[in-house]
Amino acid sequence: MSIPTTNKQAVEIGKANKRKYMLERVSQRVFLFCALLSVITLLLIIGFVFYKGAHPFVAEGYSFIDFIFGSDWVPSEDKFGIFPMIVASIYATVGALIIGVPIGLFTAIFLAEIASERLAKIISPAVQLLAGIPSVLYGVFGLAIIVPFLQDTFGLVKGQSLIAVILVLAIMMLPTIVTVAETAIRAVPQTYREGSLALGVSQIGTIFKVVVPAAKSGIMTAIVLGLGRAIGETMAVILVAGNSLIVPTSLTDSVRPLTTNIALEMGYAFGTHQEMLFATGIVLFSFILILNFVLAKISAKGGN
Amino acid sequence: MRHFKDNLLRGLLWLSAFLSVAVLVMIVGFIFYKGIGLISFDFIFGDYSPTGDGGIWPMIVTTIYTVLISLVIATPIGILAAVYLQEYAKQGRLVRLIRFATESLTGIPSIIYGLFGAVFFVTTLKLGMSILAASLTLTIIVLPVIIRTTEEALKTVPGSYREGSLALGTTKLQTLYKVILPSSMPGILSGIILSVGRIVGESAAIFLTAGTVAAMPDSILSSARTLTVHSYLVTQESGDIELAAAVGIVLIVLILVINLSATYISKKFNKSTNK
Numbered sequence: 001m002s003i004p005t006t007n008k009q010a011v012e013i014g015k016a017n018k019r020k021y022m023l024e025r026v027s028q029r030v031f032l033f034c035a036l037l038s039v040i041t042l043l044l045i046i047g048f049v050f051y052k053g054a055h056p057f058v059a060e061g062y063s064f065i066d067f068i069f070g071s072d073w074v075p076s077e078d079k080f081g082i083f084p085m086i087v088a089s090i091y092a093t094v095g096a097l098i099i100g101v102p103i104g105l106f107t108a109i110f111l112a113e114i115a116s117e118r119l120a121k122i123i124s125p126a127v128q129l130l131a132g133i134p135s136v137l138y139g140v141f142g143l144a145i146i147v148p149f150l151q152d153t154f155g156l157v158k159g160q161s162l163i164a165v166i167l168v169l170a171i172m173m174l175p176t177i178v179t180v181a182e183t184a185i186r187a188v189p190q191t192y193r194e195g196s197l198a199l200g201v202s203q204i205g206t207i208f209k210v211v212v213p214a215a216k217s218g219i220m221t222a223i224v225l226g227l228g229r230a231i232g233e234t235m236a237v238i239l240v241a242g243n244s245l246i247v248p249t250s251l252t253d254s255v256r257p258l259t260t261n262i263a264l265e266m267g268y269a270f271g272t273h274q275e276m277l278f279a280t281g282i283v284l285f286s287f288i289l290i291l292n293f294v295l296a297k298i299s300a301k302g303g304n
Numbered sequence: 305m306r307h308f309k310d311n312l313l314r315g316l317l318w319l320s321a322f323l324s325v326a327v328l329v330m331i332v333g334f335i336f337y338k339g340i341g342l343i344s345f346d347f348i349f350g351d352y353s354p355t356g357d358g359g360i361w362p363m364i365v366t367t368i369y370t371v372l373i374s375l376v377i378a379t380p381i382g383i384l385a386a387v388y389l390q391e392y393a394k395q396g397r398l399v400r401l402i403r404f405a406t407e408s409l410t411g412i413p414s415i416i417y418g419l420f421g422a423v424f425f426v427t428t429l430k431l432g433m434s435i436l437a438a439s440l441t442l443t444i445i446v447l448p449v450i451i452r453t454t455e456e457a458l459k460t461v462p463g464s465y466r467e468g469s470l471a472l473g474t475t476k477l478q479t480l481y482k483v484i485l486p487s488s489m490p491g492i493l494s495g496i497i498l499s500v501g502r503i504v505g506e507s508a509a510i511f512l513t514a515g516t517v518a519a520m521p522d523s524i525l526s527s528a529r530t531l532t533v534h535s536y537l538v539t540q541e542s543g544d545i546e547l548a549a550a551v552g553i554v555l556i557v558l559i560l561v562i563n564l565s566a567t568y569i570s571k572k573f574n575k576s577t578n579k
Contacts, residue, residue, distance in 0.1 A: 031385070034380075037381055039405040049419055049420055114321075134504070232416075262418075284416065296407075
């Protein structure tokens with residue numbers, strides 16, 4: 001073997017290695033960029049929505065206080081108050097929680113602790129599948145069944161009401177709450193149950209005094225996830241809310257939550273009116289951020 | 305007394321479970337009962353007509369477009385992002401920031417995505433109300449889903465695979481493409497299928513970015529309506545519950561097939577790793 005050939009080979013190998021290292025470095029940059037894209041889009045979303053929504057208050061002299069606490073929303077007369085919608089959103093969400101959480105939680109407990117394995121194996125996957133049904137269909141069901149039912153039972157002129165929204169949202173959050181809470185309850189170590197039963201505590205006592213407290217953080221996650229689904233829901237709510245611009249004083253009042261306002265008027269709004277819809281979005285966004293913060297707190301606690 | 309309380313609680317547990325199941329069965333039952341009469345070959349594959357007796361083929365095509373376009377963009381980005389987080393990144397502030405951003409994106413309601421899509425894709429990038437604008441918005445919505453499921457799949461690849469491959473003198477990149485990605489493929493795939501479900505079920509974000517035109521889209525730059533938006537609009541505008549329910553049947557069957565195939569794939573995957 002002659003020396004020049006080896007040199008040439010060495011150079012070739014060196015070149016190939018250089019290319020390989022180059023490729024490694026470049027691809028790592030590409031991967032990093034892809035991972036950073038979620039940060040970038042989050043910043044873009046916050047930036048654009050806040051820029052658009054803050055514009056009327058910063059540049060056009062509208063009062064933010066009047067926006068939040070004003071009760072008149074008449075875009076043609078330049079009146080933008082979303083207080084009724086904030087109240088409607090909060091009432092609807094809290095109401096849905098009051099109905100959906102106990103039923104969902106009890107169903108989860110039933111599936112994890114009481115039901116025979118065979119029964120749970122049929123019901124749990126079915127409930128999981130229901131979590132995937134498009135939310136619009138819950139709205140269609142609400143309009144076709146719940147609304148006429150309310151109309152007939154309570155003799156209402158219009159069945160589309162706060163209580164209809166609450167019922168539809170409560171049903172919609174059920175699959176989420178059941179699925180997540182069931183997983184949390186099943187994750188409680190068997191020894192907890194055995195220890196409690198060995199002390200002579202009944203099965204029901206064990207469930208409520210030992211198992212449920214032990215699964216607390218998972219159950220809280222389930223509730224917050226259900227809450228997130230309820231507060232952000234739009235199209236299903238439009239169908240059953242009635243969309244009147246009043247501060248609801250009874251369960252049978254027609255309401256317009258925040259999400260509904262955006263979807264209903266975005267199609268034809270322009271100028272300040274459109275910016276005010278983005279401002280409505282900011283208020284909704286703030287609710288969600290607070291929710292995410294709470295969720296992060298809870299899961300951090302669970303980790304400890 | 306204690307027995308009474310126990311029995312009461314036990315009764316409530318049974319009652320709640322019964323209520324949940326009953327209400328959910330009722331919804332599916334209602335959709336099928338109301339809509340099944342309209343389901344026919346012509347309804348699914350026929351062109352739309354404003355008189356009401358046309359089919360929903362344009363909406364199915366629009367739905368397929370949105371699924372394909374958003375997945376073509378979101379899948380590679382999501383997978384590579386997950387690869388960075390699992391295989392390359394040193395756990396630290398940057399990774400925490402990326403994780404926080406991804407989790408926050410998961411929690412944002414779709415109407416906010418719709419607002420963003422309307423101002424960014426539709427107006428700023430001048431795409432107009434179009435399938436493309438909606439698909440790009442949907443891309444952002446499913447990105448966190450793909451990242452998370454891919455990360456989970458990558459976690460299940462045993463460290464010995466990586467070490468074995470690297471010990472043979474391969475580069476990190478070769479190990480990634482020849483060893484790690486192939487062995488986590490089923491997990492990644494079921495994540496992608498779940499994203500399809502999310503896209504098919506989405507309505508508010510599409511409503512604000514793709515518009516409501518009820519016709520066969522000429523191109524991805526035309527405005528069109530997906531199945532969910534169609535179901536919403538026929539209910540809202542004409543109160544045609546039968547039609548909305550018939551569209552609902554198509555949606556439920558789609559979601560069912562999507563979910564079952566995701567479950568099937570991940571089950572198969574689990575079996576093969578347990579061996």
